[in-house]
Amino acid sequence: DQQANTLSGFAQKSALERLMTARQADENGGFSDETIDLLLKGEKNEFVRFHLEVTRRGRELALQHNFSPVSLLQKNFIKTNPDWHEVAVGLSALQNRPARLAAPILQHKTWQSWRPEILPVVLDFIGRTGQTLFSPQVASLIRHPRPEIRFFALRCLEQINPEELGAILPEVFADRSTEIAALAGQLQTSINTKLSGTVAAAAQVRRIPGANQSRSPLWLHQVKSPYKAIAAVICLLALLLIFNRPETEKSEFLPPTASKPVVKELKRFAPLKKPVKKGEERLIFGKIETVKTDSLVVHSPALQKKFLIRCTRPPQKKENDHFNGRVKINDTGSSLIEAVLIENHREK
Numbered sequence: 001d002q003q004a005n006t007l008s009g010f011a012q013k014s015a016l017e018r019l020m021t022a023r024q025a026d027e028n029g030g031f032s033d034e035t036i037d038l039l040l041k042g043e044k045n046e047f048v049r050f051h052l053e054v055t056r057r058g059r060e061l062a063l064q065h066n067f068s069p070v071s072l073l074q075k076n077f078i079k080t081n082p083d084w085h086e087v088a089v090g091l092s093a094l095q096n097r098p099a100r101l102a103a104p105i106l107q108h109k110t111w112q113s114w115r116p117e118i119l120p121v122v123l124d125f126i127g128r129t130g131q132t133l134f135s136p137q138v139a140s141l142i143r144h145p146r147p148e149i150r151f152f153a154l155r156c157l158e159q160i161n162p163e164e165l166g167a168i169l170p171e172v173f174a175d176r177s178t179e180i181a182a183l184a185g186q187l188q189t190s191i192n193t194k195l196s197g198t199v200a201a202a203a204q205v206r207r208i209p210g211a212n213q214s215r216s217p218l219w220l221h222q223v224k225s226p227y228k229a230i231a232a233v234i235c236l237l238a239l240l241l242i243f244n245r246p247e248t249e250k251s252e253f254l255p256p257t258a259s260k261p262v263v264k265e266l267k268r269f270a271p272l273k274k275p276v277k278k279g280e281e282r283l284i285f286g287k288i289e290t291v292k293t294d295s296l297v298v299h300s301p302a303l304q305k306k307f308l309i310r311c312t313r314p315p316q317k318k319e320n321d322h323f324n325g326r327v328k329i330n331d332t333g334s335s336l337i338e339a340v341l342i343e344n345h346r347e348k
Contacts, residue, residue: 006031007038014048015045016147019120022051047148050117054088069093073105082116091125099128112137116146123152127159135161137332139322142168147177164324167285170301178253190300195287232239276303276329276337284309284339285324288317297336311341 022039024158025031031039036052061067069230074089076082092103105125108303110120119141126134138160141153156167156173165187172184276282284307290297295310309327317323327339 002034003038006035007042009081010040013316014054014179016047016151018043018045018048019051019148022048022055026055029318030059033059044244047117047120047146050085051120054085054121056090057085058092061086070102073102077105077109086286088118088121091121092282094125094128096128099125100130103129107133112141112214116149118289119144119149120152122244123149123156127156130160132161134162136322139168140166142172143320147175147180150175150177150180151183152343154180154187154260158187160188164285166191167217167300167302168322171287187229197294276332278332279340281326281328283324283326288319288321288323291317291319294342296323308336309341310339 010021015022022031033056036056040049040052045051059132061072069090070094073085073095075085076090088330096250106122106126114122123138123141126138128306135157138153138157141149142157144150144153154165157168166309168182169188169191173181175184176179284298284300285302286298286300286307288296289306291314293314294312295308296314298307299305300307300311307327309325315323328342329337329339331338
């Protein structure tokens with residue numbers, strides 16, 4: 001029996017593998033409603049359960065004659081307690097260019113504090129926007145305690161800022177999840193291939209399942225009427241006007257940028273790895289090891305060096321957080337490279 005084999009094979013996978021299997025099934029037609037019900041009966045992982053429930057909810061909403069992902073998001077974002085399943089359906093439905101246009105929806109939202117189960121959906125959405133301005137928030141989630149979130153944060157950062165991911169990856173190779181450590185190795189190969197620019201090497205790279213793909217869940221294709229597309233565009237413009245306003249609480253995001261996607265040009269890692277020189281200014285990526293009132297100690301994986309970075313007002317960071325900022329090198333003669341944080345490029 002095919003359904004019995006599906007259920008048995010699904011149950012034998014790890015939680016992360018089950019999550020990816022469910023996502024890939026959506027792209028290829030999805031599990032039947034009956035199979036989803038049976039999977040939910042035995043599923044204990046909250047991330048897998050949430051994804052299966054969102055798939056089922058998406059199919060129900062797509063059957064409505066006036067279904068619009070933008071209107072769905074608009075309705076929920078004005079609520080004190082949004083329906084996170086509907087938010088996930090709306091974000092999943094915005095593919096490619098609509099996702100890039102809708103990026104301001106999240107720009108002033110403290111989305112990192114949302115329900116953990118929705119963060120893989122949010123990170124997928126951010127990856128589709130291609131906006132590098134989300135890099136600090138995405139990079140911070142690479143150290144999240146849940147492997148499901150670390151996995152999707154890695155894939156997202158590869159899409160929006162592969163250079164910064166390349167500087168972080170050496171730390172990820174030792175991740176306690178073997179699946180994430182393996183993903184780090186695949187991403188390293190992928191990034192090196194992109195930077196080399198060689199088509200022959202790219203053909204030999206084994207791509208990560210689902211990475212950089214724009215295929216949408218099959219239930220989205222049920223919404224094809226031209227007038228619905230026009231209505232969706234109108235709603236999207238209205239949503240951008242409404243939600244391009246900061247929340248009352250302090251935002252952790254970078255200042256707003258133009259709505260046009262900012263695609264950062266790929267460069268080789270050589271500038272990040274070249275030896276530091278006294279008096280020069282350069283961008284430093286790394287993990288914060290010590291936080292003091294007037295300085296930070298940062299370990300740079302790209303340089304395999306520690307920096308003592310002095311600053312009048314240290315960034316609001318904790319130990320083991322990710323750091324990226326422009327500094328001026330003052331001294332290279334000791335075990336700690338001494339530098340000063342350039343205030344107008346300070347870490348946020």
